[in-house]
Amino acid sequence: MTEIIRKRQKRRPIAEMNVVPYIDVMLVLLIIFMVTAGLMSQGVEVELPTAQAETLGGDTPPPIVASVNREGQYFLAVDGGVDEEMSAVDLATLVAAHLQLDPDTPVLVRGDGDVNYxxxxxxxVLLQRAGVPSVGLMTQSPEE
Structure with a gap:
């Protein structure tokens, strides 16, 4: 009987935690986050207009308006000026420069109804790469 008591007294509880399952879970989560991060950065974020779109307030600076016509040519109007035709690289450069001077300037896109989507x-995408945080789409108000 003394032998049974000795065997029970020799055993000590093991206070180690098995972390292998936690490492497995962390690796799976890492892979999931790596895959989804790549998918999220490919989209173009656009604030779409609603049916009853409101006009820009009087306290906002004049918007930068980037336009594309039926033929796919790009135009840019800054501070309410006249549309000037330019290449995609020039348009992105001018928008980025203007936003460095005044980052609160709203940027609007005006596209012809018959232009290729x-x-x-x-x-x-060009405006997004130039550093524009959000883009507004210009619409024509419906005739009532």
Missing amino acids: AKVVQLM
């Missing part, structure tokens, strides 16, 4: 998306 891909051209409008290309313009929005």
Whole structure:
């Protein structure tokens, strides 16, 4: 009987935690986050207009208006000026320079109704790469 008591007294509880399952879970989460981060950065963020769009307030600076016509040519109007035709690189450079001077300037996209949708998306991607945080789409108010 003394032998049974000795065996029970020799055993000590093991106070180690098995961290292998936690490491496995962390690796799976890391892979998931790496995959989803790549997918999230490919989209173009655009604030779409609602049916009853409101005009810009009087306290906002004049917007930068980037336009694309039916033929897919790009135009830029700054501070309410006249649309000037330019290449995509020049448009991105001018928008980025203007936003460095005044980062609160709103940027609007005006596209012809008959233009290829891909051209409008290309313009929005171009503006996003130039550092524009959000893009507004210009619409014509419906006639009542």
